[in-house]
Amino acid sequence: MTQTADPFSFLGHDGPVARLIKGFAWGNTPLGRVETWPQSLKTAAALLIHSPVPMVMLWGEDGVMIYNDAYSVFAGARHPALLGSNVRDGWPEVADFNDHVMKVGLAGGTLAYQDQELTLHRKGHPEQVWMNLDYSPVPDESGRPAGVIAIVVETTDRVLAERRNREEFQRLQSLFVQAPTFMAMVSGSDHRFTLVNPEYRKLIGGRDVMGLPAREALPEVGDQGFFDLLDHVFTSGEAVKRSSQRILLKWRDQGPLEERFLDFVYQPIRDEDGTVAHIFVQGSDVTERVRGENHQRLLINELNHRVKNTLAAVQSIVGQTLRHAATPREAASAITARIMALSGAHDVLTRERWDGADLRALVESAVHPFRNPGPDAFRLDGPEMRVGPYAAISIALALHELGTNAVKYGALSAPGGTVQVRWTVADRDFRLEWIETGGPPVIPSDRRGFGSRLILQVLPDQLQGRADMDHRPTGIAFTLTTSVEAVSDQPA
Amino acid sequence: MARILIVEDEALIAMMLEDIVTDLGHDPVGPMMRLQPALAAAEREDFDFAILDINLAGQQSFPVADCLIRRGIPFIFASGYGRAGLAGDYARIPILQKPYDPGQVAAMIASRAAGA
Numbered sequence: 063m064t065q066t067a068d069p070f071s072f073l074g075h076d077g078p079v080a081r082l083i084k085g086f087a088w089g090n091t092p093l094g095r096v097e098t099w100p101q102s103l104k105t106a107a108a109l110l111i112h113s114p115v116p117m118v119m120l121w122g123e124d125g126v127m128i129y130n131d132a133y134s135v136f137a138g139a140r141h142p143a144l145l146g147s148n149v150r151d152g153w154p155e156v157a158d159f160n161d162h163v164m165k166v167g168l169a170g171g172t173l174a175y176q177d178q179e180l181t182l183h184r185k186g187h188p189e190q191v192w193m194n195l196d197y198s199p200v201p202d203e204s205g206r207p208a209g210v211i212a213i214v215v216e217t218t219d220r221v222l223a224e225r226r227n228r229e230e231f232q233r234l235q236s237l238f239v240q241a242p243t244f245m246a247m248v249s250g251s252d253h254r255f256t257l258v259n260p261e262y263r264k265l266i267g268g269r270d271v272m273g274l275p276a277r278e279a280l281p282e283v284g285d286q287g288f289f290d291l292l293d294h295v296f297t298s299g300e301a302v303k304r305s306s307q308r309i310l311l312k313w314r315d316q317g318p319l320e321e322r323f324l325d326f327v328y329q330p331i332r333d334e335d336g337t338v339a340h341i342f343v344q345g346s347d348v349t350e351r352v353r354g355e356n357h358q359r360l361l362i363n364e365l366n367h368r369v370k371n372t373l374a375a376v377q378s379i380v381g382q383t384l385r386h387a388a389t390p391r392e393a394a395s396a397i398t399a400r401i402m403a404l405s406g407a408h409d410v411l412t413r414e415r416w417d418g419a420d421l422r423a424l425v426e427s428a429v430h431p432f433r434n435p436g437p438d439a440f441r442l443d444g445p446e447m448r449v450g451p452y453a454a455i456s457i458a459l460a461l462h463e464l465g466t467n468a469v470k471y472g473a474l475s476a477p478g479g480t481v482q483v484r485w486t487v488a489d490r491d492f493r494l495e496w497i498e499t500g501g502p503p504v505i506p507s508d509r510r511g512f513g514s515r516l517i518l519q520v521l522p523d524q525l526q527g528r529a530d531m532d533h534r535p536t537g538i539a540f541t542l543t544t545s546v547e548a549v550s551d552q553p554a
Numbered sequence: 555m556a557r558i559l560i561v562e563d564e565a566l567i568a569m570m571l572e573d574i575v576t577d578l579g580h581d582p583v584g585p586m587m588r589l590q591p592a593l594a595a596a597e598r599e600d601f602d603f604a605i606l607d608i609n610l611a612g613q614q615s616f617p618v619a620d621c622l623i624r625r626g627i628p629f630i631f632a633s634g635y636g637r638a639g640l641a642g643d644y645a646r647i648p649i650l651q652k653p654y655d656p657g658q659v660a661a662m663i664a665s666r667a668a669g670a
Contacts, residue, residue, distance in 0.1 A: 370634030374652035378570035456565040524587040
């Protein structure tokens, strides 16, 4: 017996799959024993077994499979049982697909698929895979297609990566579109708008600025320093951040520019070689916050002003009362009563947010301490009207001084005395009268105390009018005459 | 003894300023409590010094200040607001803060009247 030559020597390969091919019982397949194989089959088998690219040959009508080492890796747990099996049996889950391949290939056609999605059961469970598949016929000795050779490159990793990238991009895009803050990208040294989100468009009054250089897109912003800042970021590569920055924007074709306040960041974006190519603009319109803060600052200033003024008013009451009081006890009670009168006027003003006071409410408040528990000595008579805050305080203090005097020496010092407080408006003239009746006769005093100074000198000065004190036998009558403008604190 | 124009919109405070100025041995002119009379006094009256409340019933008294600057009459501002809003020519004018310290009023009158 001579040593028989290796019938698989035509493979010229000794890899793992080549060894399996050599040991395989081909006699049990439609291919038959290797000795019967046509040269075309052998050549094609040798060609694919050497290729580093995953390749499989489907030979004959049944598509008997011969493949290489790279394909065995792709086949997963299906290998090695897959070798020598019919393709429709070997990959039952994609039998229809392969049936079509076989028909086209054996008819002499070619097929090419890019990122073909298939569900394979390589590891005992369904698995989504993507492949680039190229099929071409293998002719036999007569030139007729006898098999189909397939180059099988799995692209699952790349497809999934691309899909992740795309999803990531869509997420970023929806973030960009739905962001509650304004965002834009400007590119190049002239800061052309290359991205603008809806909030940014809202900020600039709905203008379409895509593709335009910033200075051209928003001309009204030109001299407000923002573009110089963009220039700086572009050349220096340093990000800048600003808070509560005022900007004037054109929201309408006509009329004044819109004042807004912005918190924003200019973030330089560098290209591969490290130079600044774009600037990402991101920020918030904080106009409401800034206005609120300004309003609050104004209120605090105003409050501080009132507190200081009130302290000065109290200082004045104390200083002047002490100057004229006979005894510390008298001084103490007069100071308290005057501060209470001032406080009462403040209460009336506070109810109307210091815009002014209803005159009747003011008079009621001023005469309240002098009302008897019994029959009411006061008659208030006058139209409904408002007085300004400065006039209100002086009138309230004046009525307090008149009331104090009436209790001490006048109509309210005796039972049955009455006081009529009457105000009238005729044309633009305002008249306020305090008329006492039923009290003892009052002799005019030459003492110029706090009360008479306030009533007869300062009050008419302030209200740019006249004050008269008439000592009638029936009691005193005080008359203030001025203009409606003056009691409204309006400039004459 | 100097004649001192008092411009102050609140009755009680105007009275006190009059007293402070009188106690310091000066002769008060006014008080002027609204912008128009204050402006008329600033233009016409004869006085050496002025104490000028910045806010006169909601109007700013800067026209009065301008008149005083034009006439070369020294003055100080009075305010419960502090220095806020004072710029330009007014920035160098001293401010008398409410409530008033008579000692400070005296010092301000002395230093301003001396041309400081």
